[in-house]
Amino acid sequence: MSKRTNDTANASSMETLWKVLRFIGKYRFLLILSIILAAISVILQLYVPVLFGNAIDQVVAEHEVNFRMMWYYLTRILIMVLISSITTWIMNIINNRMTFRTVQDIRAKAIRHIQVLPLSYLDSHSTGDIISRIIADTDILSDGLLLGFTQLFSGIVTIIGTLIFMFSKNIWITLMVIILTPVSFFVAKFISSRSFHMFRKQSDARGRQTALIEEMIGNQKIVQAFGYEDKSSARFAKINNELKECSQKAVFYSSLTNPSTRFVNNVIYAGVALVGAFMIPGGALTIGGLSVLLSYANQYMKPFNDISSVITELQNALACATRIFALLEEAPESADSKETLADAKGEVNIDNVSFRYVPDKKLIENFNLHAEPGKRIAIVGPTGCGKTTFINLLMRFYDVTGGTISIDGHPINEISRHSLRSSFGMVLQDTWIKNGTVRENINIGKPDATDEEIIEAAKRSHSWEFIRRLPSGLDSQLKEDSLSQGEKQLLCITRVMLCLPPMLILDEATSSIDTRTELMVQEAFDRLMEGRTSFIVAHRLSTIRNADEILVMKDGSIIEQGSHDELMAKGGFYQNLYNSQFVKVAE
Missing domain, CATH: 3.40.50.300 (P-loop containing nucleotide triphosphate hydrolases)
Structure with a gap:
């Protein structure tokens, strides 16, 4: 795929994303509340490794353990995990409500818009394709938005929070992690930019397949009366094969994202363990401190894996959203007059x-x-x-x-x-x-x-x-x-x-x-x-x-x-x- 095609796909993807965000803007209060709850949940989760590190450091030497302080830290860990779970549960409820209301608004607007579309549009587009846009494409958009809201906010807050906690433990290891981070980001971006084009082709093929199924089932008597079964099966097989190829390529590209970013993340994790191990003998880092940094390095990388999965789902969702907005942005019938024809004589x-x-x-x-x-x-x-x-x-x-x-x-x-x-x-x-x-x-x-x-x-x-x-x-x-x-x-x-x-x-x-x-x-x-x-x-x-x-x-x-x-x-x-x-x- 050429660079110009990639740039066009990225521009189209971002343009569609902004259109979706305009629909979400109606529920900005729920959006802000979701972000706040995500921040609370993540910060509490990120504070848990610090408490674990402090608990580990209570093991001073053999047969020399401060059990009173260890139980104190473990009790606080239990409380933190409990509060974090409750906030995550509430956040998921809010995200569900916000997602389904947004999709409901899009579908409602699509149905209203169909009522004012000129007959020429309905004549030139099959019923099955229009149904596919309103039903199937919005369902996929819903799944993408739900995954995005659930993981994207939490992932971003996790990355920022983890860096802050890591800086408080060791500046040099944190800087090493930051320097290596863009590698994971560029790998994910490189793959996702190619998957959007394939997901869009997949969505188009699915629409044509739905149109054919609707036509053949709705006219089954005519199909059988004229002996058209074999030809209709051949048409379906051709579109189905095209859908299979698009789906396989889309899944192939998207499936590369997670393992690629995980590989980079494991390299970073190993680097933290190696550098931290050399710092312990000199007293620059304790064993508990290293366990905290390793935990943070793992948590810091995990959002990138989650975000890469979110990006894959979003590419599919945005490809479907592009078809929905193409319908919503179709020019309506020419402006109607307010004049009425009262008591028509019929001339x-x-x-x-x-x-x-x-x-x-x-x-x-x-x-x-x-x-x-x-x-x-x-x-x-x-x-x-x-x-x-x-x-x-x-x-x-x-x-x-x-x-x-x-x-x-x-x-x-x-x-x-x-x-x-x-x-x-x-x-x-x-x-x-x-x-x-x-x-x-x-x-x-x-x-x-x-x-x-x-x-x-x-x-x-x-x-x-x-x-x-x-x-x-x-x-x-x-x-x-x-x-x-x-x-x-x-x-x-x-x-x-x-x-x-x-x-x-x-x-x-x-x-x-x-x-x-x-x-x-x-x-x-x-x-x-x-x-x-x-x-x-x-x-x-x-x-x-x-x-x-x-x-x-x-x-x-x-x-x-x-x-x-x-x-x-x-x-x-x-x-x-x-x-x-x-x-x-x-x-």
């Missing part, structure tokens, strides 16, 4: 609109449309011509790249998204229900609706037949797989029937319903659309014959426009499209 003007998902790839160009209030506008065309994209622009899930869309003379980018979207009722081909009761799934758009209103809407949409057969009726608990696709779509239609919005968007709204029910629902839709501006996307052209105006789209542009009879009389693209469906039916 829609689309003036010279253009849109591209990708900057260098055209999709919709020079799109123009004027829809009078109460008109039924049908949109037809081959797959990929821009029908659903037009709906996304109308609802402002995406912003146009050129031109304007206006409702009742108000450009939609000057209206709050909530006000705009609450003026539309949508029934899409892709259905959606949430975990909750039938009632909660129907009254999403009108939470204050009475049971009578809900039942009436369900009867109009012909969903009451299956709702009343459920174990608890409106109070029955639903999950994603509780209902058939057709029942889900009827439930979505019921939502619209309940809200009665001024404008409607029906995108293949009856695609999953049997023919008999579709005819009845279509009658209900006809009554619902009376006096409401409606946009109907349909592939079955027989369902839009009564539309006031039909837009025929191809390659993002309107190529034909008019009523069904007018378009059939033209003998153009629409006529061919319409006739081809009925030829297939006849055959």
